Amino acid sequence: MAIDYRITARELVKELGGDSNITNVTHCATRLRFILKDESIVDSGKVTKIPGVITTVQAGGQYQVVIGNHVKDAFDFVMELITVDESQAGASENKAGLFSRLIDIISSIFAPFLYTLAACGILQGILGIFVALNAIDTAGGTYQILNFVSWTAFTFLPVLISITASKKFGVNTYAAVVIACALVCPDYINMVNAGEPVYFLGMRVQLLSYTSSVIPIILAIWIASYVQKFFDKHLPIVVRNLFSPMFTITIMVPLTLLAFGPIGNTVGGAIGGAYNYLYGLSPIVAGMIVGGLWEVLVIFGVHWGITPVTVGNYAALGYDTFTGLQASAVFAQAGAALGVFLKTKDKDLKGVSLSAAITGLFGITEPAIYGVNLRLKKPMICGCIAGAVAGAVAGGFNAVSWGYNMPGVATIPAYFKAGHMGQFLGFLLSILIAFVLGIILTWIVGFEDTAKETEAEAKEPVKELTAETENTASEAEGTFEIACPVKGMVIPVSEVKDEVFASKGMGDGVGIIPSDGNVYAPFDGTVEAVFPTGHAVGLSANGVEALIHIGINTVELDGEGFQVKVQQGDCVKKGDLLVTFDKAFIEEKGYDSTVIFILTDMGDEGQLETETGKEKNVMEKVMDIKR
Secondary structure, eight states: OOOOHHHHHHHHHHHTTOGGGEEEEEEOSSEEEEEESOGGGOOHHHHHTSTTOOEEEEETTEEEEEOOTTHHHHHHHHHHHOOOOGGGTTOOSSOOOHHHHHHHHHHHHHGGGHHHHHHHHHHHHHHHHHHHTTOSOTTSHHHHHHHHHHHHHHHTHHHHHHHHHHHHHTOOHHHHHHHHHHHTOHHHHHHHHHOOOOEETTEEOOOOOOTTOOHHHHHHHHHHHHHHHHHHHHSOHHHHHHHHHHHHHHHHHHHIIIIIHHHHHHHHHHHHHHHHHHHHHOHHHHHHHHHHHHHHHHHHTOGGGGHHHHHHHHHHHSSBHHHHHHHHHHHHHHHHHHHHHHHOOOHHHHHHHHHHHHHHHTTOOHHHIIIIIHHHSHHHHHHHHHHHHHHHHHHHTTOOBSSOOOOSGGGGGGGOOTTOHHHHHHHHHHHHHHHHHHHHHHHHHOOOOOOOOOHHHHHHHHHHHHHHOSSOOOEETTEEEEEOSSSEEEEEGGGSSOHHHHTTSSOEEEEEEESSSEEEOSSSEEEEEEOTTSSEEEEEETTEEEEEEESSSGGGGTTTTEEEOOOTTOEEOTTOEEEEEOHHHHHHTTOOOOEEEEEEEOSSSOEEEEOOSEEEOTTSEEEEEEO
């Protein structure tokens, strides 16, 4: 069923306490990450029922809403509805622990530009393949230009970090960028390369390279936030806009070179050194741990903690071992989801699991985890086991990534480098094992199938219903009959006064000018979606998915005038009351009360026939699908 993410965003903002309760929001590949002033007022049960929301996670001082592939659409619509005060972007009334605050800081800083880093990493891998195939001249201008382009994001990584860090810590973004640029300025790099002692006010500067560095610039911008606040508070407003950034820059650049830069380098080196030491003790054991447990960290939203380590490895070593192990976990969960697709007899679950498996192969595992594997439990465990086995293989071959990336089929070139074919082949073997073993284990171990009934069982209740009522939603002789859900005049859907529905872009069906305000189930089925505003209900049965949308733009009433009688997941019989609505109230408010009844998915190929241009009573046939 097509989801309108504008409505998803509107309902999200409402359930999260409105604009006044939302301090900040960012997004990663699959999640909206909210900073809320008060999380206690949010009912997560209601949030998860919003169409388009997969699940929610509260971790790292954030309220995370898992959306999936359409997260960017949802984010854009959310941003249209809220006002983010950058000076308060990191503020929250929740007293999160130190670890949670660190995870929040890391995710807020790195999430916005990770795809850019990954793009550069893939370009490096593609160039490596061309070099290995002798398809490009490394002395030529084409290679040299593409090569420095592929390294630009890493060379000037402090600048990218300064932009997002400034928003997180509430610093003037342009002042933050100047501080970062000073650390990678050619004049400073020349000082570093010359190796001659440099003093600032009599204090010797420790000449270190900050290109591709992470922690020094984060520390610098964090301290700069306090410096800027001091001057913003004490300088007269007439000179504040000029002298506050001037003093901030003048103080912070030397202070970073003298203190926070060396401290940050030491801390970053220690963190990276600790991981690489543990990896060096046994790459195979490290692979088992990472491959088996990585997706568990994803579930809790704390996987961002490793980002400074991986980025630091590329800067210090030119490669990263962690990503080489992490890929096994990703492909294993995709394989487990495909195993569910191959084994289940439930049509709806087949569709969800296949989509999740394909998405997982491209590195986005949340739909596979939350929508399939974790919900069924055993496939999640099978995926973790497959990831551990494959991770051990990757560790045994010392599989590494030569450029930053998020593991998936599209980023495989980032794992190739001329002269390291053994590691690359070992990596390919590991992800193949992860994927195939995930499928096999899920198939063998099995799971509690969500299929509510076999096809034979599905037809029997319909036959019973046929004996009890005259106009049925039965499937017989290859025809699936659908009853009218509300009493009124039936018109072609092309005549409703809403371009989206009238264009049939969301599906074919009818419009009903209602005579009263009672909406009934048009067939036996399952309630797939109930909008919190009560203005729309989604149903499914035998591969058919239907949407009953009451009124045009009535979502703007925020539920006023609607009373929902069912919940998402309920099984309903034809004739069960779904929603009541106040037709007079809706029209008094200036809204069109036409009920739009469309089929968003007709299942197997079939021809839809509608009966329009006449008054219909409830439960009279209004549509049928001939197969």
